[in-house]
Amino acid sequence: MPLRVTFVAAARSSPLLAERFQDDRPLDQAGWDEVQSVAGDLLPLAAAELRYCSPTPRSRATGDALGYAPLVQLALRDCDMGRWRGLTLGEAMAREPDAVDAWLADPRSTPHGGESLLAFITRVAGWLDTRPVGDGGRIVAVAEPSVIRAALVYVLKAPPSTYWNIDVRPLSATTVTGRAGRWNLRLDGVFAQPSRT
Template sequence: MLISPAMNAALREARFTGDAPLDESGLRQARAAAHVVPAADRCLRGPSRRCVATAEALGLRSEAEHALREWEMGRWSGARLTDVSADEPERVAAWLADPSAAPHGGEPLLELCARAGAWLDSLHGGGAGRVLGVAEPALIRAAVVHALALPPEAFWRLDVPPLTVTELSGRSGRWNLRCGRPLAPGPES
């Protein structure tokens, strides 16, 4: 299971996130959702401040997992997509069209999908049990692309809203997907 982190200013401003922390609204929403987090045998989180704060606000005792780190955007990190698109329209177009392109000097989409896939496949064997990871949306999208053997271009057609659970069950080579379940507080019983 993968949980996307709560909202932050970088997401609101459509920035290549860099390492932006949660904003107050995101922190409140994560704390409110703590009681509906699915049970897991092992909890992991990406190393970004947003993943760390979300995991803490959800009450998870999680360990850092380097493979769950954010998509490396090189010199575009922290910049607004609209600004980069205005300054470098050809490079943005190439990046969106070619999964092997990394005009920003960071990680190409193909490498992100391979990294997410290698981590996902590593969960089988060794008795990992039910694993829950708090990971950036790009990593979750890449994991879904890998798990379902989708073409890399499908990555751009997947949305992962803040504080949602994406469940992948099965095993390497045969994954099932349950996506988009919000971690919203339910009505009181």
């Protein structure tokens, strides 16, 4: 039987337009309210044999609030954005427009001094491929939307530029099934989605 890995996107700690690179802020009250509004849909995932999360405060808090008691996985950390850490895309663009353009155009570029998009996707893929298979176990991983986008690029064997075309909503659940190097995207039911801009 294939392994089943369900990624749950962490609740937001800010409105979408205020999202920051490598945002380490905890959940705000609106984020907590969003978790509570979808908890009934996501709580059954706590039955997974293995439960993980990204090291960000909001991923850990989301996993804890959903009753997962997840183990932190450093490989599921957000992309290292170097000197752009803590900036919004607009702020980075205002400071270094040519560098941002290069970063968006070339998945191997690191104009911010951090990790390239390609290296980020490869790191997340490595984590996925090293999950224990056993007898077709279930895994749940609460992660930043960027981490889930990176996993989906790998699972779909898509070009790295596809990363920019995947929208992962907070508190959405995305499941992949398979084993190392052979993954499939599985589309299940739709979970309730909070509406917050």
